[in-house]
Amino acid sequence: MFKHLAKIGAAATLAILATGCAAPVKRDYTAYKQSRPRSILILPPLNESPDVNATNGMLSQMSYPLAEAGYYVLPVTLVSETFKQNGLTMANDIQQVPPAKLRQIFGADAALYATVNRYGVHYSVLDSVAEVSVKARLVDLKTGQEIWAGSAYGNNAANNNSGGGLIGMLVSAAIKQIVNSASDATYPVAGMTSNMLLSGGQANGVLYGPRSPRYGTD
Numbered sequence: 001m002f003k004h005l006a007k008i009g010a011a012a013t014l015a016i017l018a019t020g021c022a023a024p025v026k027r028d029y030t031a032y033k034q035s036r037p038r039s040i041l042i043l044p045p046l047n048e049s050p051d052v053n054a055t056n057g058m059l060s061q062m063s064y065p066l067a068e069a070g071y072y073v074l075p076v077t078l079v080s081e082t083f084k085q086n087g088l089t090m091a092n093d094i095q096q097v098p099p100a101k102l103r104q105i106f107g108a109d110a111a112l113y114a115t116v117n118r119y120g121v122h123y124s125v126l127d128s129v130a131e132v133s134v135k136a137r138l139v140d141l142k143t144g145q146e147i148w149a150g151s152a153y154g155n156n157a158a159n160n161n162s163g164g165g166l167i168g169m170l171v172s173a174a175i176k177q178i179v180n181s182a183s184d185a186t187y188p189v190a191g192m193t194s195n196m197l198l199s200g201g202q203a204n205g206v207l208y209g210p211r212s213p214r215y216g217t218d
Helices: 002-021 030-035 054-059 063-068 076-085 099-106 162-182 186-198
Strands: 039-042 110-123 128-140 146-155
Touching (some): 030 146, 039 063, 054 186, 128 186, 146 186
Parallel strands (some): 039 110
């Protein structure tokens, strides 16, 4: 019986390894290339995390990778003020505005809709980790069609040096918790995650925009 269970366990392990090593499914970029967006409007991300800083923490750092990828990104502060003057301050309400209306107001070719799933510092006995998980989709404002979607996860975890044994690990974790608590440890992680999600030239990522010298090469 134990031999039979061992065989089942080995088969399950191989199945997991095979799944983990599977090549990512190549994304279909047909709609993206037909849309050919030049300008992007970034909408305030929805926040599904318990941290109230998630929306602004992500929003403030999503313009840079898209601009570096070759797109004109509408200034976040200008967009925020425009929504505010129209009585819209909540991300959920803003993301419900019809694409055609967004194009009429801002004149952008596409809009980025994002959702923050995880944002903040999570504590345990032996570690303290700031982490961010976000998903996003790019929508053509002329047609309302989704032309791209992706997700990314980042954290500031690092293997604790176990050279000092358990005491050393506890001291290291305590110091890291103090640092993470005293500073906005998640903010730089949000920037790292935004770069992973929205930089050009990545597998299944956004295509290079018309302002990039690599436009049309991907």
